[in-house]
Amino acid sequence: MFKQVYRKTKLALISSMLILPTNLMAEEIQHSISTPQLNAQTYILMDYHSGTVLAALNPDQRQYPASLTKMMTSYVIGDALKQGKINNSDIVTVGESAWGKNFPGSSKMFLNLNQQVSVADLHRGIVIVSGNDACVAMAEYIAGSEKNFIDTMNRYVADFNLKNTHFETVHGLDSEGQYSSARDMAIIGSHIIRDLPDEYKIYAEKEFTFNKIKQPNRNGLLWDKTIHVDGMKTGHTDKAGYNLVASAVNKDNMRLISVVMGVPTYKGREIESKKLLQWGFANFDTFKALEAGKIVLEQKVYYGDSSKVELGVLQDAFITLPKGRQADVKARYELENKYLEAPLTKGQTVGKVIYQLDGKTIADINLQAMNDVKEGSFFGKAWDWLVLTVKNFFN
Structure with missing residues (x-):
């Protein structure tokens, strides 16, 4: 067997820029922003x-x-x-x-x-x-x-x-x-x-x-x-x-x-809806952090017909934050496995990007393979097996 299962690892990529956003946790992004009272x-x-x-x-x-x-x-x-x-x-x-x-x-x-x-x-x-x-x-x-x-x-x-x-x-x-x-x-x-x-x-x-x-x-x-x-x-x-x-x-x-x-009233539903919408626009901004198809990073792949895979997202990614906080967001990526192994298919989730604001996790998004990586030749896989065996021994 050339493939082995490796334990999950976290790889830090700290940045003050928004890279790969997703759904945020409402209670974390609101912070001290009080919500409006609605009937x-x-x-x-x-x-x-x-x-x-x-x-x-x-x-x-x-x-x-x-x-x-x-x-x-x-x-x-x-x-x-x-x-x-x-x-x-x-x-x-x-x-x-x-x-x-x-x-x-x-x-x-x-x-x-x-x-x-x-x-x-x-x-x-x-x-x-x-x-x-x-x-x-x-x-x-x-x-x-x-x-x-x-x-x-x-x-x-x-x-x-x-x-x-x-x-x-x-x-x-x-x-x-x-x-x-x-x-x-x-x-x-x-x-x-x-x-x-x-x-x-x-x-x-x-x-x-x-x-x-x-x-x-x-x-x-x-x-x-x-x-x-x-x-x-x-x-x-x-x-x-x-x-x-x-x-x-x-x-x-x-x-x-x-x-x-x-x-309770016909006009009230308009009043309450407007109150909500105006509060949202006044207190938050949404940013298009990454365009679909844009490469976030390249990662080494083992057992494949290619030695690297490009990672990113297949759909535009957005993030919503309290106004004025865009530069304060920090991000890191986390792979599902320590080493990526072929075969990989385009769109396959291989990890996620995690976002933090003020030390709290506010969002994460799936990190996807941007291209297929098929299984490599017998000799190529044998060599990768040897390389991973040595790496695993020293780790």
């Missing part, structure tokens, strides 16, 4: 690029999501469009169950029985005016039935690793077994922004006219000129209270996602 049963504030949770109250508490459910409905539609399974120009015939009269006293786009409507209009009716009727029409068109569509929604719940979400409706009207959390809704929002940028643009549209009926987007923060909110979704039922997922960017292209759930 909500649960809330969360998350940085979109780094995934850092900046503030939260009961973020995993299960709540009735109300029309926030339509974010997942919209995601399923957007992904079907992206995959070419449907097209925006497709025409949908409104069936009995999607008829607007079936939803008295709730939000709808006022669909008529047997009316023919484009996918593009139905999608806008879901996102902008929160049409319950449009949700049913699209569910039946894409999946054949609401049940099949809901099954797809819950498959995405599993794909996104959402721990406190389960859907039983396509529109969000209260159902005993339907629930979500502030954290899970922030994650769904981040997937829409990242995976479906064309669909996300719809969330910024302020009004929608259909059947000669003009309706405004219920997200009032879209009109607020003191903060650049460009999405996302409102929700309300008697059991849920008032909910709002909001996303905003500042002049430095820092994007935050806020979620408030169980707010």
Whole structure:
């Protein structure tokens, strides 16, 4: 046997520059920054690029999501469009169950029985005016039935690793077994922004006219000129209270996602969301620390057809810190094994970079192989085995 298992080792790489960021630990980066007081049963504030949770109250508490459910409905539609399974120009015939009269006293786009409507209009009716009727029409068109569509929604719940979400409706009207959390809704929002940028643009549209009926987007923060909110979704039922997922960017292209759930008043959900977003922008900065494909370091490889491997990340990496603290961050890298051994595949995790601020670990990220390293020849591996045997003897 040429390969041996070696104990894990830590290799220090101390730097005042940010090299490879990842999700930060909220309690560590906040330090003495006091969080705002909100009138909500649960809330969360998350940085979109780094995934850092900046503030939260009961973020995993299960709540009735109300029309926030339509974010997942919209995601399923957007992904079907992206995959070419449907097209925006497709025409949908409104069936009995999607008829607007079936939803008295709730939000709808006022669909008529047997009316023919484009996918593009139905999608806008879901996102902008929160049409319950449009949700049913699209569910039946894409999946054949609401049940099949809901099954797809819950498959995405599993794909996104959402721990406190389960859907039983396509529109969000209260159902005993339907629930979500502030954290899970922030994650769904981040997937829409990242995976479906064309669909996300719809969330910024302020009004929608259909059947000669003009309706405004219920997200009032879209009109607020003191903060650049460009999405996302409102929700309300008697059991849920008032909910709002909001996303905003500042002049430095820092994007935050806020979620408030169980707010007692219609206007209150906007007030509490704005309070969260402004607090986040005032106290934190997010930095793009490393571009995808940029080499962090080269490392020796044994038993391979190449003697070295380049290490870095395959996706852009970001870090969120209290304002003015970028130069104070120190970093070191840690390999999973003392010696790297072939075969290695591109993207394989071989270690991590650990970040500290004021002596406390605040973040770590997986360190990846940037290229494949295949197994070497018999004689090459034999030589490496001899070299490692000597090294291991002296160590």
